[in-house]
């Protein structure tokens with residue numbers, strides 16, 4: 461690739477200050493935290509970063525890239541956990557954080573239209589001034605862009621009631637690889653005029669088109685919120701409680717189950733000494749699962765919901781956590797803490813295995829597989845699982861984490877094998893190994909082998925039709941023959957080979 465020429469052409473399209481050899485500020489600070497070894501970043505071919513500030517520029521870059529057959533990799537803020545935003549070949553990285561304007565607000569209807577590079581937190585700061593909010597609330601809210609959240613099936617604290625990020629998407633403007641800009645959707649989510657293209661393009665992780673603008677459903681800011689936390693000696697009982705709450709007719713805004721390791725590491729440890737008397741009093745050694753639930757709305761309704769929930773949980777043996785300080789700390793860790801600390805110490809990295817969606821009734825089975833398979837890999841430390849439950853379908857996203865020494869090639873290999881084992885178990889349960897965070901690139905090989913070939917072929921035809929030159933995120937989703945795609949396995953092989 462002729463990089464000097466590419467640089468000159470990109471500068472002409474987006475301006476000198478919006479072309480760089482490196483990622484821009486926000487995105488770069490996220491990248492610094494990522495494991496360079498897991499993503500094999502030290503092996504990347506040279507690329508140029510272009511930061512457009514208008515959708516028209518996105519379109520021009522795509523047209524240019526198609527005509528010149530230059531790969532384009534789309535990036536929001538770079539907080540994705542599976543490397544979907546990492547360029548795998550020499551080409552252009554299109555960093556979307558420059559498209560950060562609010563286009564319009566319909567306060568009466570409850571719709572906001574914004575550009576795809578605005579962060580979740582900035583959007584909500586704007587909405588708050590109007591007494592509104594967008595209820596997608598990821599831990600990465602301060603950085604994660606709307607385009608990234610829609611393209612990675614974002615899940616968050618309030619997903620029990622509002623679903624995944626794309627569930628609140630009504631319409632969007634996308635730029636196709638040819639440069640053509642198309643508006644999809646209406647102000648009604650379920651549109652049968654043609655095909656369900658919102659879901660097609662949001663699940664593409666940037667491999668079919670680039671999201672430039674989105675119209676989202678927004679809601680009045682809740683006047684009251686009530687949070688409840690229960691400890692259970694058995695995970696099965698927490699699952700039963702969850703089912704009873706959800707089928708009782710009350711409408712929780714939050715339902716999350718965490719195993720003890722996850723609760724301790726992510727819920728308590730960031731804010732309180734685990735040896736403190738306050739934590740000791742919780743008798744965590746007796747706890748297998750923690751259930752977090754919450755209600756918002758009028759005071760009467762939230763109080764009613766809380767009372768009913770407390771009855772359901774305590775009747776079947778749950779222990780209600782009444783210590784307000786613990787409850788508030790835990791809620792703060794969930795909803796306010798934005799520091800990104802994937803490194804526990806020097807080389808020790810805390811990462812996800814795959815993040816699957818499993819049938820809800822399989823939750824205890826998933827946990828026991830996670831434990832038994834994980835313990836077989838002595839190089840890995842299990843960091844626990846958090847389960848987000850979205851109603852009314854009891855969609856259950858399992859965020860399973862492990863810690864390991866990233867400088868140890870054996871640990872990297874163990875991580876890869878464990879991730880594959882977990883994915884295989886999920887497929888046996890008829891769940892999907894790729895849910896929130898998407899497939900990215902590091903899960904590519906793990907997941908592709910598990911998807912029926914007929915589906916892969918069909919997806920390949922779609923890709924071919926929409927992106928005939930194969931310029932958009934080559935190697936992502938569909939393996940491209942010309943791609944130098946580096947899988948997780950290859951990454952560990954490279955490390956071993958050194």
Ligand SMILES: Cc1cc2nc3c(=O)[nH]c(=O)nc-3n(C[C@H](O)[C@H](O)[C@H](O)COP(=O)(O)OP(=O)(O)OC[C@H]3O[C@@H](n4cnc5c(N)ncnc54)[C@H](O)[C@@H]3O)c2cc1C
Pocket residue numbers: 533534535536537538539540541543544545556576577597598599600603604605606607608609610611612613614615616617665666667669670671672798799800801896897898900
């Ligand atoms: C501390 C921390 C906490 C997190 N907590 C959560 C959480 O609670 N819930 C959750 O869902 N995620 C969470 N994540 C993961 C991550 O933040 C989300 O996946 C986020 O939505 C990604 O947004 P981004 O702007 O950083 O996108 P990136 O990471 O840059 O990109 C993510 C994917 O989307 C594609 N993409 C980005 N922008 C576009 C676009 N405009 N058009 C098409 N494709 C695009 C990229 O190619 C890539 O495949 C967390 C991450 C961190 C670091």
